[in-house]
Amino acid sequence: MSAQPDSSARFVLDAAFGVGPVHPRLYGSFVEHLGRCVYTGVHEPDHATADASGLRQDVLELVRELGVTTVRYPGGNFVSGYRWEDSVGPREERPTRLDLAWRTTETNEFGLGEFMDFCAKTGVEPMMAVNLGTRGVEDALRLLEYANHPGGTELSDRRAEHGAKEPYGIKMWCLGNEMDGPWQIGHKTAEEYGRLAAETARAMRMIEPGLELVACGSSSSAMETFAAWEATVLEATYDLVDHISLHTYYEEIDGDRDSFLASAVDLEHFIEAVVATCDHVGARLRSKKRINLSCDEWNVWYQRRPNPHQVEDWQVAPRLLEDIYTVTDAVVFGSLLIALLRHADRVTAASLAQLVNVIAPIMTEPGGPAWRQTTFFPFAQASRYGRGRVLQVQADSPTYHTAKFGEVPLLHATAVIDDETGDVTVFAVNRGQTGTLPLEIDLRGVDARTVEEHLVLSDADPEARNTLDRPDRVTPHPAQGTTVTDGVLRAELEPLSRNMIRLSRPRD
Secondary structure (H helix, E strand, O other): OOOOOOOOEEEEEEOOOEEEEOOHHHHEEEOOOOOOOOEOOOEOOOOOOEOOOOEEHHHHHHHHHHOOOEEEEOOOHHHHHOOHHHHOOOHHHOOOEEEOOOOEEEOOOOOHHHHHHHHHHHOOEEEEEEOOOOOOHHHHHHHHHHHHOOOOOHHHHHHHHOOOOOOOOOOEEEEOOOOOOOOOOOOOOHHHHHHHHHHHHHHHHHHOOOOEEEEOOOOOOOOOOOOHHHHHHHHHHOOOOOEEEEEEEEOOOOOOHHHHHOHHHHHHHHHHHHHHHHHHHHHHOOOOOOOEEEEEEEEEOOOOOOOOOOOOOOEOOOOOOOOOOEHHHHHHHHHHHHHHHHOOOOEEEEEEEOOEOOOOOEEEOOOOOEEEOOOHHHHHHHHHHOOOEEEOOOOEOOEEEEOOOEEEEOEEEEEEEOOOOOOEEEEEEEOOOOOOEEEEEEEEEOOOOEEEEEEEEOOOOOOOEOOOOOOOOOOOEEOOOOEEEOOEEEEEEOOOEEEEEEEEOOOO
16 A cells, blocks of 8 residues: 555654764674575685685675674574584684584584684674573683683683684673573573573673673564563673663565565564663662663564475585565665664664575675675665764654554654764655655755765565576666755655665855
8 A cells, every 4th residue: 555646754854853873883794603604605715706714705895895893693593502612723623513503514614713804804893692502601701711811821822822812802792692582502581591691791791891791682572571581681680781682583474565564663662662671670770771772683584484495404504594585675674774773872783684695685606606685785875874873753654554563654764964064864665565655854953955865775576686697686776856945855755665865965
């Protein structure tokens, strides 16, 4: 359903009314030892573009273009059976292990040192997870000492012997992964996990007080323990951690595209519910500290689709979770990014899951090329231009009906201002599947009045996608007719589209 021809969406922009600054970590991603994310993804020693470390240069170039700021590693579910010491030292001496999380075989050819090399070459900040599934406090301390202590101890000297004389300096650490999930190795109750996370955090801070620590929140808002889990965990860890995580994935179910296009309604509610829980616990504890959110797994993921590839147990790097994204998926993806930005005051870290091949914006073929999925473009544009301070956007928009969320606005939008230049970037999604959506933005409270560009991600075929055979089938295109007259921007948002409108102010 779409707006009537005379129905417009409208909002006012005023630099005096902001949400909060965009933390660079909002544009993070995620590399897990899952499927082909690592092997034949970022790491393929025999590839024509591989460097001396085995990293694919074509992939690294796309990672830089994507604008990823942080990368969470090594999982995900993989971390709950992770033996970090298996992944360091001479490669020929590293053991091959069973990975119970994904029923694959892990060669450990790519390990901690290779990951840090990847981070250095792409300019991203590492975000490390510790195993609180099969391991605990001692293992976390040993990994921290190996990674961050300058030298003079067994583990820090071992790092130097392995070729990294200088400490890695990893600042952000996840205390386990999805420990509320029965699928997780070492799954725990909220009370069990809260105590273990507190003990681990307290001990890690004895080594390095300035670490930023992330406690596990709920694996999704659909978990039966949701909110009660967060409250219990935070009661135990509030003064010891800085963030609590939330994980969320969306897919089109049973052909209900209207509800799928409104997925960000659920994400915004999820964020606001976690914020309310955090603040309630803080009030109970009479703490002046504020816990922020790390949305360190989010994406469109078709979990109900069968795998089109033949996969047997205990393979090395099988083709798992290789969703090929459509224009429709990219519009929803862009809307999810808008939701994160609209809550930038509390969502100060996020990790798109994942980076390469596995539900990812970048795809590769072993021995072949790498290319951009449709979801690559909204992320790259936001990371490049969505820097600064998020402004409040309270839109007056036509609505449409969804089976899952009721009446939903056709327009989903946010705006970011660069306070140094005064430039403004608007990100907007038209959820309507037919008909354009006229948009009017009153610019009375900002100086940016010149339209630099209006790029649109849309297509006459909502199922259009980029593939190995047609890697550039879908790319953003310029919109026509976007103008500013008498301080009002007017644009026509194509049906089922994600839009970026950049405005600049006059230069002296």
